[in-house]
Amino acid sequence: MRAVIASFILGGLILLFAILSVSDINAPQIGEFGGLQFVILGTALIIFTTLINALGVKLMSRINSAGVFIELIAAVLLILLLAVNITRGPDVLLETQGTGEGP
Secondary structure, three states, rough: HHHHHHHHHHHHHHHHHHHHOOOOOOOOOOOOOOOOOHHHHHHHHHHHHHHHHHHHHOOOOOOOOHHHHHHHHHHHHHHHHHHHHOOOOHHHHHOOOOOOOOO
């Protein structure tokens, strides 16, 4: 178990140094920090996922299941929101305005 944790930590450190070495890339300048905020966010996400994977597969499967469930609920809510705010019927998909007729 110690070897697995050590390999995760070593891999994370190598990846962290790789990310920090390319921090001068042409990232979009958003806010006062520019591309640095993307490097910090990416590093934090890599560390978070490494820790979750080091703690065990069971925890990762629970997080994945929760994410899938939330995504399904969000998709249904988006469909309902779009259906409630409809302005045109489905006829607009079949209307060719005379351009689809043959000779």
